[in-house]
Structure formats: structure tokens, C-alpha cells
Amino acid sequence: MKEVSYPIKGMTCAACVTRVEKILKKIDGIQDISVNLANEKAYFKIDETVDINKAVNLLNEYGYSLDITTEKKDNITDEKSLEFAKLKSDFIFALVLSVPVFVTSMTIDMFFMDKVTPLFQENINKILLILTTPIIFIPAKRFFIAFWKNLKHFSADMNTLIAIGTGSAYGYSVLATLFPQVFAHHGTPHVYFESAVVIITLILLGKLLEGNAKEKTKSTIKKLLELKPKTATIIVNGKETKTDLTELKLNDVVVIKPGEKIAADGIIITGYSSIDESMITGESIPVEKTVGNKVIGGTINYSGTFTFQISSLGNNSVLGKIIKLVEAAQGSKAPIQKLADKIAGIFVPVVIGIALLTFIYWFFMGTDYSFSASLINFVSVLIIACPCALGLATPTAIMVGTGKGANLGILIKNGEVLESTNKITAIVLDKTGTLTEGKPEVVNFVSNYDEKDLLTLVGSVENKSEHPLAKAITKFIRTKNIEFITPANFESKTGFGLTGSIQSKDIKIGNEKFLTSLNISTNVFSDEINKLSSEGKTVVLAAIDSVCVGLFALQDKPKPTSILAIKEFERLGIKTYMVTGDNQKSADFLAKQLNIKNYFAEVLPHQKVEIIEKLQDEGQITAMVGDGINDAPALAKADISIAIGSGTDIAIESADIILVNSDILNVVKAISLSKKVLTAIKQNLFWAFIYNIIGIPLAALGLLNPMIGALAMSFSSVSVVTNSLRLKKAKI
Numbered sequence: 001m002k003e004v005s006y007p008i009k010g011m012t013c014a015a016c017v018t019r020v021e022k023i024l025k026k027i028d029g030i031q032d033i034s035v036n037l038a039n040e041k042a043y044f045k046i047d048e049t050v051d052i053n054k055a056v057n058l059l060n061e062y063g064y065s066l067d068i069t070t071e072k073k074d075n076i077t078d079e080k081s082l083e084f085a086k087l088k089s090d091f092i093f094a095l096v097l098s099v100p101v102f103v104t105s106m107t108i109d110m111f112f113m114d115k116v117t118p119l120f121q122e123n124i125n126k127i128l129l130i131l132t133t134p135i136i137f138i139p140a141k142r143f144f145i146a147f148w149k150n151l152k153h154f155s156a157d158m159n160t161l162i163a164i165g166t167g168s169a170y171g172y173s174v175l176a177t178l179f180p181q182v183f184a185h186h187g188t189p190h191v192y193f194e195s196a197v198v199i200i201t202l203i204l205l206g207k208l209l210e211g212n213a214k215e216k217t218k219s220t221i222k223k224l225l226e227l228k229p230k231t232a233t234i235i236v237n238g239k240e241t242k243t244d245l246t247e248l249k250l251n252d253v254v255v256i257k258p259g260e261k262i263a264a265d266g267i268i269i270t271g272y273s274s275i276d277e278s279m280i281t282g283e284s285i286p287v288e289k290t291v292g293n294k295v296i297g298g299t300i301n302y303s304g305t306f307t308f309q310i311s312s313l314g315n316n317s318v319l320g321k322i323i324k325l326v327e328a329a330q331g332s333k334a335p336i337q338k339l340a341d342k343i344a345g346i347f348v349p350v351v352i353g354i355a356l357l358t359f360i361y362w363f364f365m366g367t368d369y370s371f372s373a374s375l376i377n378f379v380s381v382l383i384i385a386c387p388c389a390l391g392l393a394t395p396t397a398i399m400v401g402t403g404k405g406a407n408l409g410i411l412i413k414n415g416e417v418l419e420s421t422n423k424i425t426a427i428v429l430d431k432t433g434t435l436t437e438g439k440p441e442v443v444n445f446v447s448n449y450d451e452k453d454l455l456t457l458v459g460s461v462e463n464k465s466e467h468p469l470a471k472a473i474t475k476f477i478r479t480k481n482i483e484f485i486t487p488a489n490f491e492s493k494t495g496f497g498l499t500g501s502i503q504s505k506d507i508k509i510g511n512e513k514f515l516t517s518l519n520i521s522t523n524v525f526s527d528e529i530n531k532l533s534s535e536g537k538t539v540v541l542a543a544i545d546s547v548c549v550g551l552f553a554l555q556d557k558p559k560p561t562s563i564l565a566i567k568e569f570e571r572l573g574i575k576t577y578m579v580t581g582d583n584q585k586s587a588d589f590l591a592k593q594l595n596i597k598n599y600f601a602e603v604l605p606h607q608k609v610e611i612i613e614k615l616q617d618e619g620q621i622t623a624m625v626g627d628g629i630n631d632a633p634a635l636a637k638a639d640i641s642i643a644i645g646s647g648t649d650i651a652i653e654s655a656d657i658i659l660v661n662s663d664i665l666n667v668v669k670a671i672s673l674s675k676k677v678l679t680a681i682k683q684n685l686f687w688a689f690i691y692n693i694i695g696i697p698l699a700a701l702g703l704l705n706p707m708i709g710a711l712a713m714s715f716s717s718v719s720v721v722t723n724s725l726r727l728k729k730a731k732i
Contacts, residue, residue, distance in 0.1 A: 001031070001045040004052075005331060008035065008042045009083060010064040010146065013158035014344030014391030020064055027054050036331045038214055038395035038721075042066065043331045063149035084211050090139035091204040098197035101131050105194035118180075125177040128193040136170055140200045156348040158386050162203060164352070165382035165706070169196040172375060190372055192379075199383055199710040206714020210388070213721035216728075217399040221330070224323045224406070227279055227298035232263035235307065252310045256301045264297040264310045265317045271306025275299050280318060280660065325411050325658070329402040330395075332414035336681055337394040340688070347387045351696070355381040358700040373702060380699035384709035385692055388717040393684035396724035401677035404727055409660040410670050417656040419681075421640055421674035424574055426620035427667070428612055428634065431580035431587070433627050434644050434664060435594060436556040438468055442476035443537065444553035446528055452482065454550050458542045460484040461500040461507050465492055469540060472554055495581050495604040497540075508543040511583065513602060515541050515548060525551045536589025538582050558593055561665040566594050568668040575620070579603045579611060579634075608634035625667055642667060669732045676730050684720045691716040 011017060020035045020042060029050035034043045046052065056066045108124065136144075140162075147163035150156055173191035180189055233240050235253040245263060248254075254263050262275070274286035277299045286302050289295060295308050298319040314320050333341075355378050362374035398415045405412050412418050432438055447454050459477035462470040463484050487500035487507070496517075497510015508515060512522050512529060520543045522529065529539050532553040542550035569576045578599035580587050587601035600611060608624075612634055615622050624631065624638035635641035635655055643655035644662050659666045695712060698704040 001047055003043070003045050003328075005041050005043045005327065007067040008040055008059070008064055009067070011035070011037055011040060011391075012146070012388065013037070014340060014387040015157040015348050016064070017391050018341055018345045019062065019155060019157065020059065023058055023062060023064075024055060027058065030055065034331060034333055036333075036395045037391040038217060038399050039330055041331050043328070061149070062153055062155070063146045084208075084215075087204065087208055087211060090142075091201065091208050094135050094139040094197065094201040094204055097131050097135050098194075098201045101128055101197050102194045104128065105191075122177070122180055125173075125180075125191050125193075128191065129174060129177045132170065132173075132193040132197050135197045135200055136166070139204060140166060143200075156352065158348070158388060160348055161351060161382040161385060162199075164355075165379040166196045166199050168375060169193075169199075169379050169706070192375070195376070195379065195706045198707045199379075202707065202710040202714050206388075206710075206717055209714070210392075210717045210721055213718060213725060214392075214396070216725055217396055217403070217721070218330075219403065221323065221327060221403075224298075224319065224326065227261070227319060229261040229263055233257075248310060248313060250310055250313060253307050254310060255305070255307050256295075257305050258301060258303055260301050262295050262297055262299050262301060262308075265312040265319075266295055266308035266310045268293050268295060268306050268308045271304055273304030273306050274302045276302060280322070322406070322411060322660070325413065326402060326406045329412050329414050329418070330399040332398065332416065334394055334398060334415035334419040334681065336419060336678070336685075337415070340390050340393060340685060344387050344390055347385075347390070351382065351385040354385075354696060354700060361700075362702065376706060377699060377702050379706045380702075380704045380709045381696055383706050384695035384699045384704060384713055386713040386716065388713070389684070389688035389691065389720045392717055392720045392724075393688045394681050396721050397677050397680040397684060397727065400724045400727040401673060401680070404730070404732065405670065405673055408666065408669055408673075408732065409663070410666050410673065411658040411660060412670070412673075413656045417640065418674055418677055420621075421623075421657070421671055422678055423621045424623045424640060424671060426575040426577065426615045427569060427623045427625065428577045428579055428608070428615070428638065429664070430608075430624075430626035430631050430634075431578055431582065431590065432468055432556060433662070434625050435562045435578060435590065436558050438556065438627075438662070440469055440472040440538065440554040440556035442472055442552050443555045444528075444532060444551070445476070446525065446551040447549060448524065449544065449549035452480075454542065454544070455480055455482045456485065457502055457505060457507050457544060458509060458550065458552075460502055461487050461490065461498050461509055464490045464500070465498055467492075468556075469538065469554055470498065473540065473552055476552070506545050508546075509540060511581075511602075512539065512541060513583075515543055518543075518546070520546050520548055522548050524548055528553075530585075533583050533585035534589070536586055536593070538586050558590065559662075559664060561663055562594055565664045565668055566596060568665070572668070572671065574671075577611065577615075579608050605631070605633050609637045612637045623667070625664070642670070672732050676727060676732070680724055680727055683723055687719055687723070688716065 008020060011020065014037065017035045017037050021033050024030050024033045024044060029047035030044050032045045052068050056068060059066050104124065105128065143159045143162045146159035150160055169192040173193050176189040176191050228245060230245060231242055232245055232248060233255045234243055235255060240255055248264055256262055268289055268291050270291065272290040274288050275295060276286050277296060280296050280299055296318045315324055358381050359374045359378035362377050363370050398418060401418055402412050429435055455477045459474055459482050462473045464487060485502050487502050490500040492498055496514040497508065500507050508518060508520065515522050522541055525548060528551055532539050537553040537555045540552045540554065541548055566576055576596055576598065578591060578596045580601055581603055582601060584601040587599055591599045608631065612622050612624060622638045623640040623642055624634045625642040625644055626635055627644060635643065641655040642657045642659065644659045657670055691712060695704065695709065699709055
């Protein structure tokens with residue numbers, strides 16, 4: 001199964017979302033379907049053997065179009081879509097013709113009702129018919145086409161309500177104008193051309209404003225895509241050649257000059273520079289880069305000129321993964337939306353039923369104006385009751401919320417995570433790289449062995465490991481101008497240490513517990529171990545042929561924001577736990593520095609899982625914050641998993657939330673963002689429901705003019721989108 005997302009046109013309300021999902025479910029081989037009204041996309045998994053054209057054709061029958069040609073496109077311009085341009089021209093056309101219809105009708109009704117002759121009124125009605133008909137057959141055509149397609153499949157949506165409402169007013173008025181004698185029981189019959197055209201014009205205006213507001217919710221994706229340059233300079237046969245970004249291939253060699261954007265992810269092979277990576281990692285200080293360092297596509301070169309070899313492109317690049325993650329999150333649904341989806345599924349048929357009952361009630365009232373009242377109130381009920389706002393309430397808030405998060409360096413996987421994050425009651429924090437800088441340095445070295453030989457043997461084994469402590473020791477040894485040898489039988493014991501053999505010598509490197517478990521005595525360094533551990537330093541011991549011969553003490557500084565983050569967790573009522581594989585004394589030292597009351601030392605990966613399980617058994621909603629690699633089991637077990645790391649190595653696939661810039665304070669921001677998004681969703685749903693709860697009874701009781709209903713209905717959608725857009729400026 002592969003995950004895909006395609007633009008889908010023709011959706012107008014929450015009922016459409018429900019229907020499109022039901023249609024796609026009919027096709028074998030398509031599953032996990034999620035349709036988003038706000039960004040007009042369908043997301044689903046599809047079996048490789050299924051012909052996607054089946055979905056295209058089936059949706060076409062119902063009046064929806066699935067654009068399968070855009071799956072590989074990633075270019076976005078600031079130009080409005082053709083659909084938006086068509087909507088705008090339709091609105092202007094309707095406005096130009098509806099103004100004279102409305103002014104003429106209102107002027108006669110208000111000032112000349114008793115003064116005009118039947119013949120004059122009949123002629124006026126014919127003029128109104130001529131002005132109204134183009135509106136019905138050109139701008140309003142979209143509603144009637146959709147209504148007809150729905151009718152063929154015995155389904156209904158917002159278009160059904162609009163088409164029946166305006167069609168009834170227009171149809172009756174046409175008959176009354178062409179055959180006045182049939183309806184002239186008490187003089188010239190009244191017509192409702194102004195109601196039909198004004199309703200259509202106001203609905204088009206609402207759609208125009210809604211479309212404009214929805215465009216703003218997509219700004220994050222646009223900004224991310226704009227990070228990519230349009231062209232790149234590559235080396236071909238020793239010469240520099242300009243090429244389009246889409247023509248780049250893996251292993252191409254790219255030249256980057258001062259001020260240029262980096263075209264793709266890669267490894268520097270010549271030159272050096274400082275690079276602004278703030279748009280990806282959030283770090284404001286330029287990063288020094290030289291041969292062998294990684295560069296990220298979309299970042300900006302400052303000073304030097306260098307060449308790099310492309311290592312990843314498109315969706316496999318850091319920027320590509322971020323864009324894909326943000327798009328997926330913006331298209332996802334939160335659990336709170338289930339209620340809206342259920343209501344939307346039955347909403348339109350219920351409204352049509354209420355409208356018919358309203359018509360019958362007023363028609364049999366027996367007054368001189370019973371038909372007039374029944375028609376107007378029937379139209380009012382249909383027009384005020386629109387499920388547009390219901391369909392936009394949740395997705396617009398999620399789109400803006402996840403976009404806001406991305407701008408802050410917080411990548412949230414989906415709407416469910418966004419909704420659940422504010423429920424966290426306990427947070428488990430890995431120490432190295434999460435609470436600390438993750439860049440330990442060797443500050444003490446003690447040996448009772450030939451120093452050069454020891455450093456050669458230890459450095460050669462440590463050089464094979466990616467662990468932060470191993471990298472720090474390797475870096476320290478390199479400063480001694482030591483050359484490394486490739487070890488045999490290398491093995492990494494996660495949470496303990498490393499083993500290997502060089503020139504018939506058996507090397508063991510790790511913490512005190514590791515060497516003791518191998519029956520290697522560490523008593524020779526017991527005084528140093530106790531002293532250095534009490535100072536908060538991490539002690540790594542080296543043994544050669546089962547004899548402990550060396551000691552490295554490393555220190556890792558706490559991040560500047562760690563203390564503030566711990567205070568914020570306390571303020572939010574969240575219990576904080578620190579877990580580390582370091583010895584007890586090092587853990588004590590850091591916990592005291594950061595004022596953490598609950599912590600566990602000398603913890604192995606499987607024990608982190610046990611700690612989370614224990615918290616969950618106590619009823620806690622847990623979050624695990626780690627580097628997404630060593631902490632993978634614990635991340636998988638936690639209710640919310642948060643991976644923390646730099647933009648070049650974030651484990652995007654492993655966590656619910658990724659903190660691109662490694663700032664622990666962003667966990668607090670993620671929780672705050674979740675609370676604000678959930679509040680916005682609840683507000684949106686309130687307004688979406690309240691319009692209908694108040695509007696439908698008023699319309700049924702004859703207290704709501706259809707034109708006022710159309711205005712209220714249009715602005716219900718606009719108010720929901722506008723409320724979601726407030727999240728952009730919210731203080732997180």
C-alpha cells in the first residue's frame with residue numbers, strides 16, 4: 001500500500017466530505033481515507049494494483065473531480081487558482097445584475113405598492129425576469145449542476161439546499177410573470193426575483209471571502225516550498241552548467257557561491273563556508289561547514305564558495321520530509337471532528353424535511369398570503385441551514401495550528417496528536433541531547449598504560465560508534481595526532497559500551513557496570529571514579545585483555561532553556577521524570593542543577609519502557625522526549641512521542657512530534673499550541689452549530705428574510721476560517 005494525496009474539486013460543505021469518503025470506500029484496495037474540506041484534498045492508502053482512474057471516474061459521476069496529475073508537483077505560485085478566478089468573475093457578474101433587480105423590487109414594494117397599475121407591474125416583472133435569468137443560468141449554474149448530479153444518486157449537500165431554495169423562488173416567479181392570470185387571485189401576483197438573485201450573489205460573496213481566507217491557511221506550505229531555489233549550478237565535464245532544480249540527480253556535484261540557496265541535501269567535497277540554517281533548524285547563528293559536513297537544501301550560504309555532492313532529493317531530503325509531514329498533518333482529522341462528520345451525514349436531508357414541514361404549515365394557515373409566506377419561509381430554512389462552517393471548523397484550525405508549529409520548529413504528525421498533546425500529565429525526558437547540549441567533552445583522562453597505545457586502541461574502537469560519548473572521546477584522541485586502525489569483532493552493547501579486538505588485544509570500553517559484569521575489576525580507579533562522578537561527570541573506562549587501564553571523564557552542559565522548561569512543566573501541572581544511562585552520581589548532580597525531583601539513573605533502553613508502562617498503569621497520559629534513535633522503544637510505548645534533534649538527523653518517521661531545533665522549551669510550546677488549537681476548534685464548532693440552532697427556527701417561524709439568511713450562512717463559514725486564522729498571531 002502506498003500513501004497518496006490528491007486535490008479534489010467540487011466539494012462545498014461537510015456533507016461533501018462525508019460523501020467523498022463513502023464513495024472512495026466503495027473501491028477495493030483503497031483504505032485509511034481522510035478528506036479535508038479546507039485544503040480540498042483527499043488522503044488515502046492505495047494498493048499498487050488498483051487503477052486510480054476507478055476513483056476518478058466514480059467521483060466524476062457524483063460531480064467531484066480528483067486531480068491525479070498533481071501527485072508529483074511541488075511548485076506553488078501566488079496566483080489564485082482557475083476555480084477562484086471563475087468564482088470571482090461569477091460574483092461580479094451576479095452583483096452587476098442583482099443590484100438593479102434588488103433596487104427596483106424594493107423601491108416598488110416600499111414606495112409604490114398601492115400606486116402602480118397591474119399592467120405596469122407585469123412589465124416590471126418581465127424586466128426583472130430578463131435581468132435575473134442570466135444570473136440563474138451563468139453564476140448559479142454550479143449549484144444546479146451539482147444538485148442534478150446529487151439527485152441522480154439520491155444524495156444531497158449544500159448545493160441541494162441552494163438549488164431548491166433559489167430554484168423555487170425563481171421558478172414560481174417565472175410562472176407568475178409569464179402566466180399572471182393563473183396566479184392573479186388578488187391583483188398582480190408578487191414575484192421573488194430579488195430574493196433569488198440576492199441569495200445567489202451573497203452566497204458567491206461568502207464563497208469568495210471563504211476561498212481567500214482558506215488560501216491564507218496554506219501559507220506555511222508555500223513558505224516551505226519557496227525555500228527551494230529554482231535553478232542550480234552543477235559541474236559537468238569540469239565546467240559549471242546552470243540547470244533547473246527538477247533536473248538534478250543523486251551524486252551530482254553542485255557549486256554554491258556566497259548568497260545562494262543550497263539546492264539539495266548533500267556532503268561538502270571542496271571548500272568551506274558558514275551557512276544560515278535558521279529556516280530549517282531555528283538556530284539564528286550561522287553554522288561553520290567544511291569538507292565532509294552535511295548541508296541542507298533550502299538553507300542559505302553566507303560567505304565562502306564550496307561544492308557538494310547531492311545525497312538526497314525531493315521527498316527524501318530534510319526539507320521534502322518536513323513539507324510532506326506538514327501537508328499530511330494539515331490534511332488529517334482530529335477525534336473531535338467525528339461529531340461534526342456524523343451530523344453532516346444526516347444534516348441536509350433533515351433540513352429539507354424541516355423546510356417541507358415549514359412550507360406545509362404556512363400554506364395551510366389559510367390567510368391571503370399563505371402561499372407567499374410558505375414559499376419565503378421554505379426558502380429561508382433551506383438557505384440559512386448550510387453545513388459549510390461545520391466542515392471547515394476543525395480542518396482550518398488544524399491547518400493553521402500545524403503551520404504555526406512548523407514555523408516554530410515544531411513538526412506535528414497529525415490532528416489527533418495535536419488534539420491529544422494538551423492532555424499530557426507526565427513527561428519523561430532523556431538526559432543526553434535533550435536536557436543537555438548533547439555535545440559532551442573529555443575533561444579528564446587517566447591512564448596506567450602506555451598512553452599512545454591506549455589512545456590508539458580506544459580511539460580505533462570508539463571511531464566505529466555513533467554514540468555522543470564515543471564521538472567526544474574520538475574527537476579528544478584525534479587532537480593527540482593518533483591514527484586509527486580498523487578493529488575486528490566490533491560490537492556495540494546498547495546502554496553499556498563497546499567491544500573489539502586489534503592486533504590480538506581484546507578491548508572493552510564502557511561504564512563501571514559494564515566492566516564489572518565482565519568480571520573486570522575497576523578498583524584501580526575507584527577514587528577517581530567517585531570524585532569525578534560526584535562532580536557530575538560521566539566516567540568511561542577502558543580495559544585491555546580484561547585489565548582496566550584507562551579512564552575518560554566527560555561533561556555535558558545543560559541547555560540554557562532546560563531549567564525554564566522544567567519550571568513550565570511544573571506550572572502546567574505536568575510531572576517531570578529524567579531518565580539516563582549515566583551513573584547515579586552524575587544523575588544526582590544534573591537533577592539538582594535543573595531542580596528535577598523524579599529521576600532514574602543507569603537505565604537501559606528496555607527499562608525506559610518499563611518506567612513509561614508504570615506511569616501509564618497509574619493513569620498518566622505520558623510523553624517521551626528523546627533523540628528518536630536510542631530511545632526508540634520508549635518513544636513507541638509513550639502516548640505522545642517527541643523526537644528531538646538537529647535538522648539533518650531528526651527521526652521524522654519515529655515520533656508524533658519532531659522538535660527541529662532541539663530546544664526542550666518547544667515541548668512547552670507544543671502543549672500550549674495544542675490547547676489553543678483545541679479551543680479554536682471548540683469555538684468554531686460552537687459558531688457552526690449556533691447559526692443553525694438559532695437560524696432554522698427563526699426561518700421556520702417566518703422571522704428571517706431569505707436574503708438575511710443567505711448573508712448569515714455565507715458569513716458563518718467566513719467567521720470560522722477567520723477565527724482559525726487568529727492562531728497565526730497567537731502568543732505561544
